[in-house]
Amino acid sequence: MALAAIDGMGRRLFAAPGRFLSVFVLAIAVILIAAPLVKIALVTISPQTIAAWGDVLTSRLSPNLFYKPLGNTLLIGASVAGGCVIIGGFLAWLVMMTDVPFRRTIAVLSTLPFMIPSFAAALAWSVLFRNERVGGQIGFLQGLGMEIPDWLAWGMVPSLIVLITHYYSLTFTVIAAALATVNADLVEAAQMTGASRRRVFFGIILPVTLPAVIAGGSLSFAGGVSNFAVPALLGLPVRMQTLSTRIYGMMEVGQTARGYVIALLLVLISAFFLWLGNRLITGRRSYATITGKGGRAKRFDLGGLRWPLCTLALTISVFATIVPVLVLTASSFAPSASALLSNWTLHYWLGESTPSIAQGLAGIAHNPDILSAIGITIGLGLIVAAAGSAVGLLISYSLVRAKRGFVPTAVSQLCFLPLFIPGIAFGAAYIALYGAPIGPFPALYGTFGLLVLAATAFLLPFAVQTGRAVIQQVSGDLEESARLTGAGFVRRLTAITIPLSARGLTAGALLVFVKIVRDLSLVVLLFTPTMPVLSVVAYRYASEGFAQFANAITVVILLISITVSLIANRLQAKSQPWLQA
Amino acid sequence: MNSQTLRDLSLALAVVALGPVTLPALAADLDSKSPDELLAAAKAEGQVVVYSFTSRIKKVEKAFEEAYPGIDLVGYDISSTEQIARLQAEHQAGVTNADVVYISDAPVVFDKLLGAGIIGPYVPPRVADRVPAAFKQPLLAQRLSTKVLMYNEEANPNGPPVSNLWELTTERWKGRVVMVDPLQRGDYLDLMTEIVLQSGAMAAAYEAQFGKPIALSSGIANAGEQFISDLFANDVILVGSTDDVNAAVGKLGQSNPPVGFTSYSDRRDNAEEGWALQLANTVEPAPGIVFPAVLGIAEGAQNPAAARLVIDFLMGDDSATGGAGFKPFYVPGDYATRTDIAPHPDAVPLPEFKAWRVNPQKTAEIRAEIADLVLTLQ
Numbered sequence: 001m002a003l004a005a006i007d008g009m010g011r012r013l014f015a016a017p018g019r020f021l022s023v024f025v026l027a028i029a030v031i032l033i034a035a036p037l038v039k040i041a042l043v044t045i046s047p048q049t050i051a052a053w054g055d056v057l058t059s060r061l062s063p064n065l066f067y068k069p070l071g072n073t074l075l076i077g078a079s080v081a082g083g084c085v086i087i088g089g090f091l092a093w094l095v096m097m098t099d100v101p102f103r104r105t106i107a108v109l110s111t112l113p114f115m116i117p118s119f120a121a122a123l124a125w126s127v128l129f130r131n132e133r134v135g136g137q138i139g140f141l142q143g144l145g146m147e148i149p150d151w152l153a154w155g156m157v158p159s160l161i162v163l164i165t166h167y168y169s170l171t172f173t174v175i176a177a178a179l180a181t182v183n184a185d186l187v188e189a190a191q192m193t194g195a196s197r198r199r200v201f202f203g204i205i206l207p208v209t210l211p212a213v214i215a216g217g218s219l220s221f222a223g224g225v226s227n228f229a230v231p232a233l234l235g236l237p238v239r240m241q242t243l244s245t246r247i248y249g250m251m252e253v254g255q256t257a258r259g260y261v262i263a264l265l266l267v268l269i270s271a272f273f274l275w276l277g278n279r280l281i282t283g284r285r286s287y288a289t290i291t292g293k294g295g296r297a298k299r300f301d302l303g304g305l306r307w308p309l310c311t312l313a314l315t316i317s318v319f320a321t322i323v324p325v326l327v328l329t330a331s332s333f334a335p336s337a338s339a340l341l342s343n344w345t346l347h348y349w350l351g352e353s354t355p356s357i358a359q360g361l362a363g364i365a366h367n368p369d370i371l372s373a374i375g376i377t378i379g380l381g382l383i384v385a386a387a388g389s390a391v392g393l394l395i396s397y398s399l400v401r402a403k404r405g406f407v408p409t410a411v412s413q414l415c416f417l418p419l420f421i422p423g424i425a426f427g428a429a430y431i432a433l434y435g436a437p438i439g440p441f442p443a444l445y446g447t448f449g450l451l452v453l454a455a456t457a458f459l460l461p462f463a464v465q466t467g468r469a470v471i472q473q474v475s476g477d478l479e480e481s482a483r484l485t486g487a488g489f490v491r492r493l494t495a496i497t498i499p500l501s502a503r504g505l506t507a508g509a510l511l512v513f514v515k516i517v518r519d520l521s522l523v524v525l526l527f528t529p530t531m532p533v534l535s536v537v538a539y540r541y542a543s544e545g546f547a548q549f550a551n552a553i554t555v556v557i558l559l560i561s562i563t564v565s566l567i568a569n570r571l572q573a574k575s576q577p578w579l580q581a
Numbered sequence: 582m583n584s585q586t587l588r589d590l591s592l593a594l595a596v597v598a599l600g601p602v603t604l605p606a607l608a609a610d611l612d613s614k615s616p617d618e619l620l621a622a623a624k625a626e627g628q629v630v631v632y633s634f635t636s637r638i639k640k641v642e643k644a645f646e647e648a649y650p651g652i653d654l655v656g657y658d659i660s661s662t663e664q665i666a667r668l669q670a671e672h673q674a675g676v677t678n679a680d681v682v683y684i685s686d687a688p689v690v691f692d693k694l695l696g697a698g699i700i701g702p703y704v705p706p707r708v709a710d711r712v713p714a715a716f717k718q719p720l721l722a723q724r725l726s727t728k729v730l731m732y733n734e735e736a737n738p739n740g741p742p743v744s745n746l747w748e749l750t751t752e753r754w755k756g757r758v759v760m761v762d763p764l765q766r767g768d769y770l771d772l773m774t775e776i777v778l779q780s781g782a783m784a785a786a787y788e789a790q791f792g793k794p795i796a797l798s799s800g801i802a803n804a805g806e807q808f809i810s811d812l813f814a815n816d817v818i819l820v821g822s823t824d825d826v827n828a829a830v831g832k833l834g835q836s837n838p839p840v841g842f843t844s845y846s847d848r849r850d851n852a853e854e855g856w857a858l859q860l861a862n863t864v865e866p867a868p869g870i871v872f873p874a875v876l877g878i879a880e881g882a883q884n885p886a887a888a889r890l891v892i893d894f895l896m897g898d899d900s901a902t903g904g905a906g907f908k909p910f911y912v913p914g915d916y917a918t919r920t921d922i923a924p925h926p927d928a929v930p931l932p933e934f935k936a937w938r939v940n941p942q943k944t945a946e947i948r949a950e951i952a953d954l955v956l957t958l959q
Contacts, residue, residue, distance in 0.1 A: 060800075060957055061953055061956050061957055063957075064956050064957055064958075064959050065956060132829070133818065236821070237819075237820060237821070239819060239959050241959075249764060249765070251666070252662065252663055252666060252765070253662050253666065253764055253765070253952075254662075254665060254666040254669065361639070431670070435670055435673060435674055436673050436674060437674070437675055442674075442675060443673070443674030443675055443676065444674070445670055445671060445673070445674030445676055446670075446671060446674065446676055446678060447676075528667060528671075528678065529632070529657040529659055529667075529678075530630075530657075530678045543821040543822070544821065544822045544824065545821070545822055545824045545825050545828070
């Protein structure tokens with residue numbers, strides 16, 4: 001029975017067209033994604049380390065090691081999802097469905113926060129709100145003489161605010177895209193038969209967009225659950241731990257087995273909630289296409305609320321995007337965050353080492369650690385963008401052309417798996433597998449190669465997504481005719497698919513570049529002093545009390561990240577029809 | 582890439598020039614060489630990588646490159662805890678990034694690094710006869726460092742505001758004792774461990790403070806653990822680095838500053854940073870711990886000659902204060918292990934310094950247990 005099944009599978013496997021390609025991409029997916037995860041699981045059940053499961057789950061340490069961090073993590077996930085759906089949904093409704101002024105500006109501003117790394121927003125928060133509880137410099141507001149209570153300076157409340165302002169642009173994008181597909185005929189039909197605005201909203205718009213709301217909510221839930229930087233910078237000083245910060249803490253003090261166990265549990269938890277979100281959407285699918293798409297719906301007349309709502313939307317956007325950037329920039333010039341606008345100096349940017357400032361740390365232009373980190377980070381971004389796009393294109397090509405069968409299904413599932421895996425857990429898995437030599441292959445610990453591999457694998461879902469989108473745009477007929485005239489695979493790819501999809505591919509590659517340049521959670525465990533990357537250098541300076549240096553580096557990351565994102569957006573503009581309205 | 586190839590090439594040339602010796606023999610040979618004899622090989626290596634648990638490595642870097650132009654000292658400031666995790670991972674990976682390891686956390690270092698063959702000892706022959714035997718075994722100790730209770734002397738001109746460690750567990754000091762998270766920094770875990778090892782003294786101090794014998798809570802085995810548990814229950818503030826402790830405790834102009842456990846030697850930065858840190862040496866039963874800062878050479882170091890030259894340099898020259906190499910450490914609160922370096926005039930002399938001397942072996946035995954205890958308290 002089993003044999004017959006395998007035999008059947010095997011025959012399909014080898015009979016499929018381009019089977020060499022499918023097996024090749026399967027091998028890539030296994031090496032990049034499946035192997036590290038299997039390895040981390042195997043490590044935790046080896047005889048020396050199996051006790052770690054007990055320590056984490058059922059010992060006197062468990063409450064602090066696992067259950068309290070788990071509680072914080074879930075609270076963060078749920079609150080971030082709720083907050084993001086409310087804010088992102090509100091902005092999307094405003095931009096897509098109403099006659100609010102400055103729609104285009106609001107739309108653009110609403111997509112920006114996601115370009116700002118979450119640790120930048122967290123650093124900006126502490127520049128403003130830091131109080132004297134944990135020593136070091138006090139923040140700007142305390143410097144003005146305001147009394148900042150602990151709950152506003154540290155812990156859960158600021159973490160939630162920062163995370164929501166970071167992830168709401170994600171829900172905005174998803175919900176806005178769904179609202180763009182609301183069928184105007186339905187709305188008009190309802191209006192003609194005398195349905196109230198409220199009725200139209202709850203009877204038509206909400207059901208149609210519900211899948212998007214759930215998708216946006218579960219994406220921001222996953223984002224909140226796996227985020228490392230924000231709870232690490234704002235929570236750790238008051239001993240607020242999440243699963244991510246616990247994994248980092250355990251790995252940093254050499255208790256790797258406990259770290260791996262928590263990492264596995266974190267993967268399972270985020271996977272469960274994303275799966276749940278998917279289930280809910282699948283159940284609702286019948287709403288997605290009721291009839292063909294009609295004309296654009298008439299916009300709701302907000303009446304007297306036009307300007308107040310516009311002001312509200314702009315205020316939210318300004319505080320989520322422009323304020324953090326300005327605050328970080330100012331604080332990279334100010335010797336003291338409590339007097340943010342006085343005594344500006346270029347020392348943190350251009351200064352030579354002086355013993356009296358920050359233990360003799362030199363400014364960015366003269367600091368070899370930072371300079372090499374800039375080079376390594378940009379190099380990493382470029383290589384991962386190129387490698388990711390190439391692998392993504394190859395995989396999606398094989399998926400689109402092969403369509404069904406065991407191998408394509410396995411490849412497709414594997415490639416989207418990293419979406420379910422928090423960066424820090426992924427980093428832990430990579431250390432577990434590639435930290436030691438494998439057969440004839442040397443260990444990759446501390447090498448540039450490890451960073452490239454891990455980052456490429458981590459961003460594969462995005463690369464494959466881009467690849468799929470662009471390949472589906474290229475008509476199969478072109479391929480077919482080329483094949484009939486005798487063009488080989490490589491020639492078809494380079495002469496037809498790539499030239500026709502160059503713009504989409506470039507945009508996708510740029511997004512991968514940005515994602516890796518501003519990533520902290522994946523690289524924070526892979527970091528070694530000899531192979532520094534900017535985000536980790538900034539994080540370490542921040543936690544050692546060298547706030548200005550951390551902020552200056554973050555401004556550099558921001559500049560790179562925002563510039564490249566804007567270029568990518570421009571290239572992709574056509575795929576975001578709601579921006580044209 | 583290019584300079585790496587060049588370096589490898591020149592190293593190969595140097596090895597060839599030194600004649601047909603096997604590598605272990607070369608290392609043993611290097612151990613007995615004087616700095617002058619090391620210099621040529623060190624220059625051929627051209628670079629040396631130092632993992633250092635103190636940010637003062639940046640000052641050493643500058644001084645070393647002035648003393649030995651042509652040898653690039655690359656110094657990384659990495660906490661001891663992290664160094665241990667990194668060195669173990671690098672060793673497992675078969676990578677050797679570091680040449681010199683300058684580290685505290687002796688209990689773990691002796692066991693997990695020296696014991697596992699990840700680092701090896703080196704005592705420069707030039708100073709060997711001026712360092713007591715206890716500081717040459719099993720690794721060379723460059724100096725003694727501290728984690729002790731410090732207070733703000735501007736706000737407390739009449740001396741320490743605390744006379745007994747147990748006061749820190751009372752209402753008056755709730756939320757006003759600062760230290761680094763012992764799970765993040767090994768020397769703070771060593772401090773916690775020593776408090777447990779000194780449970781007898783802690784029990785006596787309890788009675789002196791509260792006038793009754795100590796009663797242990799359930800699940801608590803001794804007076805030391807009780808103190809740690811009470812300290813955490815009294816909202817001890819945990820921060821990320823000693824500089825955060827220093828700023829919180831020492832910053833000038835505070836009316837009611839906290840106290841905190843930090844390095845006595847950080848008093849050196851009082852003038853530069855605007856602090857008023859001072860040692861609470863009279864606190865009962867002891868203000869904290871004194872522990873060695875040790876030096877070792879990474880097994881398979883890529884720049885073995887330059888590594889030895891750096892260690893020789895860090896041990897100081899023949900002047901009374903140790904010269905340029907020791908200058909960053911010739912500060913009140915750091916105690917040279919070399920018998921011929923004069924004690925710093927502004928510090929409490931070592932014999933009068935009341936802090937406990939850490940016993941690396943005993944500490945290593947219960948350290949993991951104490952780490953778990955701290956974990957349950959957070």
